[in-house]
Amino acid sequence: MAPMDQLAVARTRDAADATPDARREVIGAEGLGRRFGTVEALVDVTFTVRQGDFLAIMGPSGSGKTTLLNILSLLDAPTSGSCRLDGIETATLSEADRVVIRREKVGLVFQTFHLIPYLSAVENVMLAQHYHSIADRDEAFAALERVGMGHRADHLPSQLSGGEQQRVCIARALINAPALILADEPTGNLDADNEARVMDLLDSLRHEGRTIVLVTHNPELGARADSILRLQHGRAV
Amino acid sequence: MAAPESVVSSRPSRFSAARLRMAARLILRALTAQGSRIGVAVGAILVGAAVISALTSLYLDISRKMSEELRAYGPNMILTPHASEDEDVAVRGVDIATVQAALDVLPADRRLGSTPFLYGMVRLPQGTAVLVGANMQGLRAISPYWQVEGGWVTADFDERNAMVGRRLADSLGLELGDTVPLRADAGTAPAEVTIKGIVETGEAEDDQIFVNLSLAQRLLNRPGQADLAMASLVAQGPEADALAAEVMKQVPALDVRPIRKVSQNDGEVLDRIDGLMALVAGIILVITTLCVNATLTAMVAERTPQIGLQKAIGASNRSIVGQVLTETAVIALIAGTLGLALGFVLAQGLGQAVFHAWVGFRPVVVPLTLGLCLGAALLAAILPVRGAVRVVPAQVLRGD
Numbered sequence: 001m002a003p004m005d006q007l008a009v010a011r012t013r014d015a016a017d018a019t020p021d022a023r024r025e026v027i028g029a030e031g032l033g034r035r036f037g038t039v040e041a042l043v044d045v046t047f048t049v050r051q052g053d054f055l056a057i058m059g060p061s062g063s064g065k066t067t068l069l070n071i072l073s074l075l076d077a078p079t080s081g082s083c084r085l086d087g088i089e090t091a092t093l094s095e096a097d098r099v100v101i102r103r104e105k106v107g108l109v110f111q112t113f114h115l116i117p118y119l120s121a122v123e124n125v126m127l128a129q130h131y132h133s134i135a136d137r138d139e140a141f142a143a144l145e146r147v148g149m150g151h152r153a154d155h156l157p158s159q160l161s162g163g164e165q166q167r168v169c170i171a172r173a174l175i176n177a178p179a180l181i182l183a184d185e186p187t188g189n190l191d192a193d194n195e196a197r198v199m200d201l202l203d204s205l206r207h208e209g210r211t212i213v214l215v216t217h218n219p220e221l222g223a224r225a226d227s228i229l230r231l232q233h234g235r236a237v
Numbered sequence: 238m239a240a241p242e243s244v245v246s247s248r249p250s251r252f253s254a255a256r257l258r259m260a261a262r263l264i265l266r267a268l269t270a271q272g273s274r275i276g277v278a279v280g281a282i283l284v285g286a287a288v289i290s291a292l293t294s295l296y297l298d299i300s301r302k303m304s305e306e307l308r309a310y311g312p313n314m315i316l317t318p319h320a321s322e323d324e325d326v327a328v329r330g331v332d333i334a335t336v337q338a339a340l341d342v343l344p345a346d347r348r349l350g351s352t353p354f355l356y357g358m359v360r361l362p363q364g365t366a367v368l369v370g371a372n373m374q375g376l377r378a379i380s381p382y383w384q385v386e387g388g389w390v391t392a393d394f395d396e397r398n399a400m401v402g403r404r405l406a407d408s409l410g411l412e413l414g415d416t417v418p419l420r421a422d423a424g425t426a427p428a429e430v431t432i433k434g435i436v437e438t439g440e441a442e443d444d445q446i447f448v449n450l451s452l453a454q455r456l457l458n459r460p461g462q463a464d465l466a467m468a469s470l471v472a473q474g475p476e477a478d479a480l481a482a483e484v485m486k487q488v489p490a491l492d493v494r495p496i497r498k499v500s501q502n503d504g505e506v507l508d509r510i511d512g513l514m515a516l517v518a519g520i521i522l523v524i525t526t527l528c529v530n531a532t533l534t535a536m537v538a539e540r541t542p543q544i545g546l547q548k549a550i551g552a553s554n555r556s557i558v559g560q561v562l563t564e565t566a567v568i569a570l571i572a573g574t575l576g577l578a579l580g581f582v583l584a585q586g587l588g589q590a591v592f593h594a595w596v597g598f599r600p601v602v603v604p605l606t607l608g609l610c611l612g613a614a615l616l617a618a619i620l621p622v623r624g625a626v627r628v629v630p631a632q633v634l635r636g637d
C-alpha cells in the first residue's frame with residue numbers, strides 16, 4: 001500500500017478508535033533487529049508506545065539507543081522484525097516513502113543542535129513546515145514563543161547559545177504537530193541550567209498530551225518518564 | 238498551534254506562491270552563505286561566457302568583415318568584350334549599355350561596387366599619360382585600398398576634376414590643385430581638369446590619370462563606349478562562378494571572369510576561422526565545466542551535514558536535487574549575464590584590434606551564451622547532485 005493510502009487508512013481508523021481507555025498505539029515494535037555487517041546493534045527489541053506516553057530509552061554508550069531511535073524516526077530501517085508507526089508498517093518502506101511518513105509523523109530533536117546555519121531561527125522552523133506542507137511565518141513564530149525563543153526569532157544559529165539552539169530544534173520538532181516526538185540525548189551537550197530548561201519543556205509537552213520518546217543516559221532524566229526501556233548490547237533488559 | 242491529535246492536512250499544490258517564496262528564500266540564503274565559493278563558480282562561468290559571447294559576436298560579424306577586408310585588395314570580377322579570334326579586342330570596346338546590362342544581372346545585394354573602364358592616351362603640356370575613364374563612385378567602391386592624397390573625385394558628373402597617379406605626378410611635376418589641359422590625338426577639343434587627388438597603389442594606377450567616363454569618352458572620341466568593367470562582389474568560389482556564368486548567358490557579348498585568388502582565399506580563411514572558433518569555444522566550455530564541477534563538488538561536500546539535516550526533517554531527494562540544480566542555474570544565469578556584458582566589451586576590443594571596426598550587438602548571442610552557460614553548469618552539477626542524493630541523514634546526524 002502506498003504511504004499516503006496508509007495515512008488515509010490510519011485516519012479512518014482513528015475515528016473508529018474512540019474508546020477512552022484504549023489509547024491509540026503510536027509505536028508498535030516487534031522483534032526489532034539491526035545488524036551492521038557483523039555488528040548486532042539491536043537484537044529482538046519489542047515494546048509499545050501509546051499516545052501521550054513518555055518513554056525513556058536508557059543504556060550505556062554503544063548499547064543501540066541511537067540505532068533504535070533512527071529506526072523509530074525512519075532514518076534507518078530494521079534488518080529484522082517489524083515496526084508500526086501510528087498504524088503504518090514502516091519496516092518494509094522504501095527510502096522515499098520513509099521520508100514522506102517521517103515528515104508527517106515524527107518530530108526530531110538531536111543531541112547536537114542541528115540547525116541550518118544560514119537560516120534564522122524562525123526560518124529553520126519554517127523549513128520543516130515547507131517540507132511538510134507550507135511555510136507559515138506566524139505559526140513558526142508562535143512555536144518559537146512556545147519554547148521561549150520568540151525574541152530571538154531572527155537570529156542565526158551562530159548567534160544563539162547551545163540551549164537556545166536546542167529550544168529552536170524543539171520548536172521545529174513541534175511545528176507540524178507530529179504524532180511522535182523523538183529526542184536523542186537532547187541535553188547531552190548542555191550545561192545544567194539549560195538541561196533543566198529543555199527537560200521542563202519536554203515535561204510540559206508531555207502534559208499537553210504529546211507522545212515523546214527520549215534517549216538519555218542520565219538516570220535523573222530517565223526518572224521523569226512514564227516508563228523506561230533499558231538497552232544493553234542491543235537487547236532490552 | 239494545532240493539537241497533537243490533529244491529523245495531517247492534505248498537502249497543498251507544489252507550486253503555490255508560498256511554497257515558491259520559501260524555496261526562493263532557501264536558495265537565496267544558501268547562495269549568499271556560500272560567499273567566496275559561489276564567487277569562484279560565478280567567475281569561472283563569467284569568464285567562459287565572456288569569451289564565448291565575444292567570439293560568437295566576432296564570428297557573426299567576421300564573415301562580413303573578413304570579406305570586406307579581403308575585397309580591399311581589389312575588385313573580384315572582370316567583364317571584357319567576348320574575344321573571338323578574328324577581332325582585335327583592344328580596339329573594339331563594348332557598348333556602355335551592354336556593360337550596364339551585364340552589371341544589372343549581378344544581384345544588387347551581392348554587388349559592392351562596379352564601374353566600366355575606358356582607356357586611351359592623352360597629352361599634357363609636360364608629357365603623355367594613360368587616361369582612364371571610369372564612374373568615380375564605382376571606382377572608389379571597388380578600390381578601397383587606394384592611398385589617396387587630397388581627395389576622390391566624388392561625383393559621376395564632375396568633369397572638372399581628375400586624379401593622378403603618384404609616379405606620373407612626380408615625373409610631370411604635377412601637384413594638388415594644379416589645372417592642366419588634356420589633349421587627345423582624336424582631334425577632339427581639349428579639356429581643362431584640376432588635380433583633386435594623387436593616387437598611390439604601387440601598381441599601374443601610379444602612372445595613370447583618372448577622369449569621369451563621360452569626359453574620357455568625349456576626349457577619346459568614343460561616345461557610349463568602354464573597354465572593360467570590373468565589379469566587387471560579396472561572393473566566393475562556386476557562387477562567384479555561377480554569377481559569372483549567369484551574366485555570360487544573359488549577355489553573350491561579354492566574357493566574365495571571377496578574379497580567383499582573392500575569392501578563394503576568402504572562403505578558405507573563413508573555413509579555418511570556423512574550425513578555430515569551434516575549437517576555442519569547446520575548450521572553454523570544457524574548462525568552465527570542470528571548474529564549476531570542482532566548485533559544486535566542494536559545495537555539496539561542505540554542506541553534507543545540512544543536506545542530511547534537511548532530509549531528516551522531511552526533504553525528499555527530489556527537493557534536495559531541485560535545490561542544488563536551482564542554485565546552480567541561478568549561478569549560471571547571473572554569471573552568464575555578467576559574462577555577456579563583459580563579452581560585448583571584449584568583442585569591441587577585439588573588433589577594434591583586428592578589424593578596426595565596432596562589432597554589432599547580435600541578439601542571438603544572448604540565448605546562445607546563456608544556454609551554453611546553463612548547459613555547462615548543469616552538466617557540471619551531475620556528479621555533485623549524485624553526491625547530495627547519497628547523503629545518509631542517519632550517518633551525518635550521529636551526535637556521539
Ligand SMILES: Nc1ncnc2c1ncn2[C@@H]1O[C@H](COP(=O)(O)OP(=O)(O)O)[C@@H](O)[C@H]1O
Binds near residue numbers: 060
Ligand atoms: N552505521 C553503522 N555502521 C556500523 N556500526 C554501527 C553503525 N551505527 C551504529 N553502529 C554500531 O552499533 C552499536 C550501537 O550504536 P549506537 O546505536 O550509536 O549506540 P548508542 O547510541 O547507544 O551509543 C555500536 O556498537 C556502534 O558501533
Ligand SMILES: [Mg+2]
Binds near residue numbers: 065066067637
Ligand atoms: Mg547515541
